[in-house]
Amino acid sequence: MQHTVVEHMDRVTEDVVALTLRATAGDLAPWDPGAHIDLSLPNWLDRQYSLCGDPAERDAYRVAVRYDPLSRGGSEYVHRFLRPGRTLPVSLPRNHFPLVPAPGYLFLAGGIGITPLLPMLRAAVTAGIPSTLVYAGPSRHSMPFADELHRTYGDVVRIVETGRHGRPDLHALAATLPPGTLVYCCGPATMLAAAEAAFPAERLHAERFQPAVRSFGPDTAFEAVCARSGGAVAVPADESLLDALAHAGRPLPAGCREGICGSCEVTVLDGTPEHRDDIGAPEGRMFACVSRAVSPRLVLDL
Numbered sequence: 001m002q003h004t005v006v007e008h009m010d011r012v013t014e015d016v017v018a019l020t021l022r023a024t025a026g027d028l029a030p031w032d033p034g035a036h037i038d039l040s041l042p043n044w045l046d047r048q049y050s051l052c053g054d055p056a057e058r059d060a061y062r063v064a065v066r067y068d069p070l071s072r073g074g075s076e077y078v079h080r081f082l083r084p085g086r087t088l089p090v091s092l093p094r095n096h097f098p099l100v101p102a103p104g105y106l107f108l109a110g111g112i113g114i115t116p117l118l119p120m121l122r123a124a125v126t127a128g129i130p131s132t133l134v135y136a137g138p139s140r141h142s143m144p145f146a147d148e149l150h151r152t153y154g155d156v157v158r159i160v161e162t163g164r165h166g167r168p169d170l171h172a173l174a175a176t177l178p179p180g181t182l183v184y185c186c187g188p189a190t191m192l193a194a195a196e197a198a199f200p201a202e203r204l205h206a207e208r209f210q211p212a213v214r215s216f217g218p219d220t221a222f223e224a225v226c227a228r229s230g231g232a233v234a235v236p237a238d239e240s241l242l243d244a245l246a247h248a249g250r251p252l253p254a255g256c257r258e259g260i261c262g263s264c265e266v267t268v269l270d271g272t273p274e275h276r277d278d279i280g281a282p283e284g285r286m287f288a289c290v291s292r293a294v295s296p297r298l299v300l301d302l
């Protein structure tokens with residue numbers, strides 16, 4: 001954990017507030033565009049937010065939080081109770097959405113999905129790499145940072161007010177995509193589905209802030225062997241690996257519990273996991289909050 005204090009809370013739209021989190025001492029851990037952190041909120045909830053500031057600013061992080069009317073307590077706490085001056089522990093940055101070197105980029109943002117793309121666009125433009133941002137939202141005044149982006153980047157940014165002009169035509173964008181250009185997309189599930197339909201998988205990098213709706217086979221029981229600490233944990237069909245480990249006194253960090261943040265990552269030494277996350281588990285890893293096992297036994301580096 002790193003220790004920060006809420007220095008500023010700037011309202012950027014009616015329902016989005018941008019937080020500047022200043023280190024209480026020294027520098028904060030470095031990060032690259034696409035990274036996120038967990039905020040450990042005073043109401044005992046951990047919530048993940050993309051870093052949207054400048055990686056060169058080493059003693060502060062910036063995140064933006066949209067108020068969710070269906071909030072499970074995170075955005076509601078930030079909007080209703082959090083105030084400047086409050087100390088806030090934050091995790092080290094994690095990055096499951098890195099900017100891969102390419103000769104050009106097309107960034108697609110929907111609503112609050114703009115946040116991880118802000119530092120990406122800055123990095124790409126600063127490096128002189130041809131880039132376009134297509135930023136969609138119901139109306140300009142509801143879209144965080146829209147005016148700032150337009151002022152800073154001019155024609156590089158295309159604002160699409162879907163309430164007036166409809167959704168951007170991603171198939172048309174795909175038809176004119178220059179060779180080698182990569183597509184980075186962050187937004188609601190409908191936008192991600194449209195991007196998956198329009199762009200080849202090898203050119204599309206997407207980040208979800210809600211898990212995709214997918215179906216899996218029935219949950220079955222399996223055994224998790226903890227190779228380092230010794231002992232085995234039975235994982236019943238109606239319990240997650242994360243919960244079974246916690247009940248056995250081997251808790252893992254957990255933020256989203258939905259397979260989108262990466263905080264519960266664990267190394268698999270033997271056995272075959274069934275990956276159910278939306279991150280894309282690296283080889284030999286799994287996310288214990290949602291993923292299960294195909295084999296009757298998993299050996300974990302715990």
Ligand code: FES
Pocket residue numbers: 253254255256257258259260261262263264265277287288289290
């Ligand atoms: S707790 Fe977020 S991926 Fe498991």
